[in-house]
Amino acid sequence: MRVAMIEDDIELAEILAEYLGSHNIDIVNFDDPYLALAKLRVESFDALILDLTLPQIDGLEILKDLRKFSDIPVIISSARSDIADKVLGLELGADDYLPKPYNPRELEARLKAITRRKGKTAQSDIKIDRQKGVVYFKNRVLDLTPAEFEILSYLYENSPRAVSREELIRNIDSLNENSTPKSVDVIIGRIREKLRERENPKHLLSVRGVGYRLIR
Amino acid sequence: MRVAMIEDDIELAEILAEYLGSHNIDIVNFDDPYLALAKLRVESFDALILDLTLPQIDGLEILKDLRKFSDIPVIISSARSDIADKVLGLELGADDYLPKPYNPRELEARLKAITRRKGKTAQSDIKIDRQKGVVYFKNRVLDLTPAEFEILSYLYENSPRAVSREELIRNIDSLNENSTPKSVDVIIGRIREKLRERENPKHLLSVRGVGYRLIR
DNA sequence: ACTTTATGTTTACTTTCTGTTTACCTCGAT
């Protein structure tokens, strides 16, 4: 589990990082909240621990901005015991509120509780259960046609090797063996559509002059 | 929003019920935890507020039993401030921990936070109690014929695997084993009708060339 | 015993899906 933290008290951050690190939870701390927001935009974490009492800006503002683009679980950690803060924080979309000082064990338990609820850890986005004929993408079942499913599975099993169109046509039952290589291109495009990565593919990459490669 | 509460302090229960009631949250309090469990088995609530310090039994035992048949969001409310209790509670599957005394406003905020979270994680709309022969869809009992019920249950138990028409005909008692696969199509259509997803199915999906799949 | 209702099945027809091809566009390396 990989967790982002916004905490300006470096010492506290290090203590927590050490304790949680030894329990298999990697902490990435940001003392600059704007840098954190930028990172959260492009990288994926399992949760965010947010300190409210920041020097530059109210942590609640950060939360508000964050919620415009992410539904990552957020635990607010604050020395402010004002009930109004709690209520406001939870209304702004925080998932939990932990008053300082707290025991690292409790933070750990809450992190686990929250991510268990979401059932989501930032491991590989794509999981395939060939027996059940099911593809999960970001923990949701993908609804694929037979050709789409078989191509994705084939690339998955050969990941991260680049596979040629010809090899796909030869080995995929749902493809007519007399088909043009272009058929593959079209179906790849449709899979990308369902992965929502038609522009800027992250998993299903084309390898110029060779074919296609899947990154799990 | 309709919330169950297990709280033996009747006075406190009434205060909370009144406050939350005026904020559009209906509280159904049980002073008998076993009665509560029985009710939770058959009725649907949006959350449960659980007092740990009950006269007859440890609230954590209730939570453990509850988790065997329900994944309803649970907020533990307790005068016990022992950290071990918190950790244990969250590990047993509670979603939040609220130490007494607390402000009703905070309880309200947490209830909202939890159910909002629930909405995001698109948890299962369909619940099946095979023993009782009851299907709940979006917290309502569905009136199904035997064949409809059995097909839905079979798909449910094999979810999200795609099941062939032949497998269904073979395994569903209410279907004549000499029936055409088309029979299945028609019954599936009727189930969809009752799920109100005849157009644009979200749960009962057809998998072309294979059969049908249920997404819980 | 008789009638009505409910429910699974079949039929016949319509609609949708999906793999394929074509045509045109974009992008990147040289």
Next chain:
DNA sequence: ATCGAGGTAAACAGAAAGTAAACATAAAGT
């Protein structure tokens, strides 16, 4: 700028799925 490769919208045809209606039989009601 050029050329080749990949991307994709659109059109198409055959296959699969959807479904309305009629039917047969079992179950329920009288």
